[in-house]
Amino acid sequence: MMAAAKCEMAAVNTSPPGDPKYIDLAKTGAHISRPVAARDCERLDQVVAGLRDGNAQLTFSLDEHGEVVVRGTASMVCEVDCQLCLRPKTVTLAAEISGVVTAQPQEGRQTDNGPVDWDAQPIIVSGADLNVIELVEDELLLQVPTQVCKDSACEYRPALSYAAAGTQEQAGQAQDHPFEVLRELKLKQDK
Numbered sequence: 001m002m003a004a005a006k007c008e009m010a011a012v013n014t015s016p017p018g019d020p021k022y023i024d025l026a027k028t029g030a031h032i033s034r035p036v037a038a039r040d041c042e043r044l045d046q047v048v049a050g051l052r053d054g055n056a057q058l059t060f061s062l063d064e065h066g067e068v069v070v071r072g073t074a075s076m077v078c079e080v081d082c083q084l085c086l087r088p089k090t091v092t093l094a095a096e097i098s099g100v101v102t103a104q105p106q107e108g109r110q111t112d113n114g115p116v117d118w119d120a121q122p123i124i125v126s127g128a129d130l131n132v133i134e135l136v137e138d139e140l141l142l143q144v145p146t147q148v149c150k151d152s153a154c155e156y157r158p159a160l161s162y163a164a165a166g167t168q169e170q171a172g173q174a175q176d177h178p179f180e181v182l183r184e185l186k187l188k189q190d191k
Contacts, residue, residue: 021128021129022068022070022101022125022129023068025130026060026061031059031060032056032059032060032072032132034055035055036053036054036056036076036133038051038052038053038054041076041136041137041140043137043141044076044137044141044144047141048078048079048080049079049080049088050088051076051077051078052077056072056074057074059072063120067102068101070097070099070101071098072097074094074140075092076092077092078090078093079091080145083146086156087149087156091148093140093144094143095143097136098120099123100120100122100123101123102122102124103125
């Protein structure tokens with residue numbers, strides 16, 4: 001139990017020397033609950049606007065193959081430009097984190113007993129040390145929506161309707177001569 005508290009304190013900084021090791025966290029069944037500062041999420045801050053501090057809860061364990069499993073949640077509030085109405089909207093990015101921590105790609109993962117087919121999503125890491133910010137930021141980047149304006153009553157949503165039957169003739173005339181307005185402007189200018 002003392003190891004989990006020690007991990008929480010060490011994880012407060014983004015990457016302090018002596019970050020805990022994934023395997024040590026899993027062996028002790030550690031639970032990390034900590035705030036995630038917006039200023040530490042540089043990649044996420046480049047994709048969204050108005051990023052606010054969030055939080056993360058992660059639990060580590062060992063699976064039946066002796067591999068490190070991490071499960072938890074993370075969330076942050078930010079503003080995202082809607083690709084439909086082109087207005088910024090405030091959204092909560094919420095990620096469910098669940099996977100096997102490994103240094104090998106999924107198809108190359110092996111145990112002492114040979115290759116294993118895991119159902120869990122691999123979380124590929126480059127070292128043995130835990131970087132909570134990097135792990136959380138990766139998962140939140142996957143949650144950034146492209147269309148945040150789902151409300152059909154949005155006042156900024158573009159009109160998605162066609163002209164009424166009576167006005168189609170007028171629209172058709174303009175469509176037959178799309179540069180008519182420019183021609184008239186040129187004629188006025190030449191006078």
